[in-house]
Amino acid sequence: MATIKNVAKKAGVSVATVSRVLNNKGYVHEDTRKLINEAIEELNYKPNEVARSLYKKKSRLIGLILPDIRNPFFPELSRGVEDEMQKHGFRLIIGNADEKLEKESDYIHTFKQNNVIGIISATNHRDLSHYDDLSLPVVLLDRTSDKHPSVSANGFDGGRQAAREIVRRGSKRVTLLKGPAELQAAQNRFKGAVEEMCTLNVNFNVMVTTSFAFDDAEKWAKKLFEEYPDTDGVIASNDVVAAAILHEAHRLGKSIPNDLQIIGFDDIPLSKLLFPPLSTIRQPAYEMGREAADLLIKLITNEKVQEKYIQMPVEFMERQTTRKAEENG
Amino acid sequence: MATIKNVAKKAGVSVATVSRVLNNKGYVHEDTRKLINEAIEELNYKPNEVARSLYKKKSRLIGLILPDIRNPFFPELSRGVEDEMQKHGFRLIIGNADEKLEKESDYIHTFKQNNVIGIISATNHRDLSHYDDLSLPVVLLDRTSDKHPSVSANGFDGGRQAAREIVRRGSKRVTLLKGPAELQAAQNRFKGAVEEMCTLNVNFNVMVTTSFAFDDAEKWAKKLFEEYPDTDGVIASNDVVAAAILHEAHRLGKSIPNDLQIIGFDDIPLSKLLFPPLSTIRQPAYEMGREAADLLIKLITNEKVQEKYIQMPVEFMERQTTRKAEENG
Structure with missing residues (x-):
């Protein structure tokens, strides 16, 4: 790797002059400046950013x-x-x-x-x-x-959209999965769904979950069908959880979307590879x-x-x- | 955030003395050293690592x-x-x-x-x-x-295992997906599968793929069933591609694993959430x-x-x- 010394030598100037150009400080003749910049380019010299950031208090x-x-x-x-x-x-x-x-x-x-x-x-x-x-x-x-x-x-609007879509497509016993309480984004989408269900004036269940992790998602899915075996529409807390619910529904022999509709949240890359491909609220x-x-x-x-x-x-x-x-x- | 000056003041010594202790250089009386270390701890002082790494040429x-x-x-x-x-x-x-x-x-x-x-x-x-x-x-x-x-x-062994397992479970028209040529890991597992198929002395097809990306995986899956519509066993290049093949097989109305067996590679978290859950070669x-x-x-x-x-x-x-x-x- 080229050093400041190599640059100085190639340009035929002192290290101090190169340093003045690099730090844009002090007088350097325009011709000299040009020579130095050419040497920097030819040698592909990259000034040590730690030293420079200490000096200029600025990095990229x-x-x-x-x-x-x-x-x-x-x-x-x-x-x-x-x-x-x-x-x-x-x-x-x-x-x-x-x-x-x-x-x-x-x-x-x-x-x-x-x-x-x-x-x-x-x-x-x-x-x-x-x-x-x-x-x-x-x-x-x-x-x-x-x-x-x-x-x-706009997670709140996403929750509203999910509720609106699942109800207008005929689900009568909708279950909302409430995501982890400490995650603002999870709560916004949940609140949106609750508000829309209330506006539409239809019944719904809420099941609380505390994590988005893959390993926990299976647990929520099992619990969902134990607690609400006759649910016919699930608004999941995110796509990972929706994938686990889809999986569990298959295992229980449910026909998707006839027996059960599922809407996820996020639109992660795997969602369209699931079978059937997952309907979801896409975050960009x-x-x-x-x-x-x-x-x-x-x-x-x-x-x-x-x-x-x-x-x-x-x-x-x-x-x-x-x-x-x-x-x- | 505490500075070296704060530490020096609290310990009642000069900044130079604190610096000697921080850099473990030069003589400092044991009692003074103790005072300084206590001040560092009490003030939760963290030396600027950029400056220190320049000085000591060492960071963590x-x-x-x-x-x-x-x-x-x-x-x-x-x-x-x-x-x-x-x-x-x-x-x-x-x-x-x-x-x-x-x-x-x-x-x-x-x-x-x-x-x-x-x-x-x-x-x-x-x-x-x-x-x-x-x-x-x-x-x-x-x-x-x-x-x-x-x-x-040991991807080579993984490829061998996949071939052995799919053949002993009855697939007669196996297709191997060859992963991107520039990826050593993809080639090792492919070579292992080829070698085992040859050892077992059974026919197989090879389909070349050039990417592991989610967006391309769907394309490989469609191409696979166009080129080899009667394949009854697929050893996929990784789990993402296996997921896409599983998806496409469902879409074509194939029964898994009766009409078609699929083995992936990696064991990513989503693999067990697929339906049916994906048999795969697990990398730790x-x-x-x-x-x-x-x-x-x-x-x-x-x-x-x-x-x-x-x-x-x-x-x-x-x-x-x-x-x-x-x-x-």
């Missing part, structure tokens, strides 16, 4: 906190953030908090120590105090708070990631921000775990 | 390169690495290369600039020249090379991640390494996309 490094990379929703978010950051010449490092507050704090500390210039966090913790004293821009992703700008999906994960990156870049570069709290629309993806709607439905 | 930071975080196999690997690293007080930053060599090189550069002290790479590129001149320990994960220590699963992803972390830590701390090329066993997970084996099978 962004930190991204994900709560659980095993949930297929988050890799999609992450790719959106990455692609947008890369387009603008920023570098991204990812920390997987594994739903643990301690791990999350540890990552934030690591980010800070390595002079990241901004953080995007898809944290699932209610308590955001560890973001308060960072003195650098923070954008929340897939959650909201009045303390930080954010990008989230990749686009949400890009929006968050865009918002953070604007905050970092002090550009004017039109909207600090971006809420993105969700969409019902009609597949085959729901029946066709009546035309006048 | 590890970089992990993942080829594609959307493939559910890699988040599992990653968690294994993380948990083991955390146990030993190292910090991990993740770079998602998105299967692009340029992104991967860029992450390695970022890691290097931020003074990581070791890299674990699950790269899927044949060319490893960008790892050669790093002058820091590199452990390859889910692939091998004679240039770097590695942790991988989490454990592979832990082993790689353990190996890297040993290299960093100059501990004795017993085995630089660790190959982990794989296992046939009998679920319901394969029939029961005859007792004498």
